Structure formats: structure tokens, C-alpha cells
Amino acid sequence: MWQLASEWLSRFPEVVVTAFGIEGHPVSVRQHSPRYDAQTGEMPVRLPTSVAPVAGPANVLAHYHDENLWDLQIVRVKGRLERRDEGWIFISTAFTPPSPAGFKSRWQMAKAMRRSSSRYLAARGLDRPKVNWTVLKSMQRQAQLDRHLAGRFPRNGFE
Amino acid sequence: MTGSAGQPWVTDGGSTIHDALAIMENYRTCEFTTVFRDGTPQTWPVSALVLRDGRLLICTSIGFPQKAFNIRRNPRVSLLFSEPTGSGLSPSGAVLICGTAVAEGRVIADMTTSPELAALTQTVIERQPASKFMSSFLGRRLFPSYYWRIAIYVTPVLGFHWRTREFAAEPESLDLKELRHVAAGK
Numbered sequence: 001m002w003q004l005a006s007e008w009l010s011r012f013p014e015v016v017v018t019a020f021g022i023e024g025h026p027v028s029v030r031q032h033s034p035r036y037d038a039q040t041g042e043m044p045v046r047l048p049t050s051v052a053p054v055a056g057p058a059n060v061l062a063h064y065h066d067e068n069l070w071d072l073q074i075v076r077v078k079g080r081l082e083r084r085d086e087g088w089i090f091i092s093t094a095f096t097p098p099s100p101a102g103f104k105s106r107w108q109m110a111k112a113m114r115r116s117s118s119r120y121l122a123a124r125g126l127d128r129p130k131v132n133w134t135v136l137k138s139m140q141r142q143a144q145l146d147r148h149l150a151g152r153f154p155r156n157g158f159e
Numbered sequence: 160m161t162g163s164a165g166q167p168w169v170t171d172g173g174s175t176i177h178d179a180l181a182i183m184e185n186y187r188t189c190e191f192t193t194v195f196r197d198g199t200p201q202t203w204p205v206s207a208l209v210l211r212d213g214r215l216l217i218c219t220s221i222g223f224p225q226k227a228f229n230i231r232r233n234p235r236v237s238l239l240f241s242e243p244t245g246s247g248l249s250p251s252g253a254v255l256i257c258g259t260a261v262a263e264g265r266v267i268a269d270m271t272t273s274p275e276l277a278a279l280t281q282t283v284i285e286r287q288p289a290s291k292f293m294s295s296f297l298g299r300r301l302f303p304s305y306y307w308r309i310a311i312y313v314t315p316v317l318g319f320h321w322r323t324r325e326f327a328a329e330p331e332s333l334d335l336k337e338l339r340h341v342a343a344g345k
Contacts, residue, residue: 026257
């Protein structure tokens, strides 16, 4: 039943498990080499006692980005955390596979953002804000120049 | 240890705060969790900026306002800095911050309205060169709301630091007063 979730998660060497813990805050802990069971949707989780995890709602997030914060990949599984024997187990309750990369997915995201932002503005009686493109472009040019200079004169080489 | 901006960081046995701050400032993303209306945690990778008063600043587009909605109902949040890719930090540990968040009511379209917002924008532009697409002719038409932003400020309440990537090990508690002191001296 959880085969698809298992396949997606197997693409990541690490995942982040989030549950509730100390003083009622959400707490997240990264897990190496997750052992997610494709049959049961269960995964043993190792959590330090100092974050005081409690049984209850939880999720698993796996994500990847390259050195330039691009090629983003995100997978999420909803579930709950349970105490079993002496350890913790994440139990899946829902999984929606991420949209395939490509133009269609981008187009759907664009439509969803338009809908959402229009609703947000309308609910507050706000007009479409005007972005300061001049400043933004200037920042982008500066960052490009900095990257160029950093490539030619790596700072670490002088330290 | 050296930060991506070239600053040297002390890594001797007593420098937990400096190491933790280096992680928070240099990791490209952190896992940011808010609480949905049904009480379940929702986690996203985001870029955060450490402010001089020790708070953390995050921005979200009004095209993706769920984080702000969640915070307005329940301000308890957490940020886990645990993914070192691109940070230039070695050896790399992790930091977990639990805190209370405020999502501002205003919609920001000019990120230079405060030095903090300008600094976060600059950080994201530097870290994600391809985000330039969003201000291109096509990007502006496809994603007009990308730069319509809500600022989220997180005040840390508890902090934990793993010196290594052995996450099952007990992390050290962070002295947040000391963290604020060090952040103020940046």
C-alpha cells in the first residue's frame, strides 16, 4: 500500500522526521538511511530524549537541492509517531506523490499561486502590490558580480 | 571552519555558540515547521536569516500563505538546520530552534523597506542564482505573486546543537542569551 511512498523516499539518503516535543513545540530530527517499510508504511525513528518527543501527529520530509539551491526535490509523508517497545515508530497515514517536473507542473503551480494570492488580496481589500524591480535587478547584478569575483579571487585561498 | 562569506569560525571545544551560529547563517535551507489547523505539523525547506537580535527572519509569498495562516493560529514553530549542501562548512553539525513566530499583516513588495528584508532578499539572490527567472519577462507573468511577501519573525525559545551528524545522539542545549549576544556582534 505504501510502495509509492517507499519508492520516493528511497531516492534520499536522509529524511527529516517532525513530531511534537518539548514544551509543545514541533521538533525535527534528521534520520540517516531510513528504513521505510513499503508494506506497512512504518519506519523506525531515532529521537534524542532531550527534545522530549511525544506520540501523536508527525510527518516525514525528504528534500534535495544542489549547491545553488536549484534542482529542488521535495517529498512528504503525513503520519503519526508512536512509542513501540523501547523506540519510536513513524506510521504513515497519507502520501501524495510530488508533481512530475516539467512545464505542466510549473503551469499548475503558477495557476495555484495566482488563485491563492488573488484570494489573499481580495480578503483584505488590497490592490496588487507594485514590486520594486529596479532595486531587485540591482541586487541581482551585484550578486552576479560578487559570484564572478569570488570565482576569480577565492577568499578562502588567502586565509 | 570557515563561513561561506569567508569569516573564520572558532571550532575548539568551547565554541558551541559560534559553531551553531555558523550553521544557522551558512546552511542554505532549514526545515521550518508550523502547525496546521488540524494539529498536524507541516514542514517546508526555507531560507532563514539570523538577525542581530537573535530572531530569525523568513519570508513567504502570498501565493503560498499557509505558513502565515498556521502561525496566526498557533505561533509555535521549529527550524532544523541540518542540510549542509552548498554551505562550505566542514565539519557540519545541526541546530534545532524551537520558537514562537509572528507573521506580519502587511504584504511586502519592496524588500528594501527595512534593512533586514533587504538582507534576506540579498541572501536568497546570492544563494539561488536561478531565482533570477522570477523577475524575467516570463517569470513576472507566470508568477506575479512571487515577490509579494509576508515576513515571518521567529523568536527562539529553545535551542539544540549537534556537533556532528549523529542525530540520535543527545544534542547540547544552546544558551540563547549567549546566541543573541554573539549574533549582535556580527
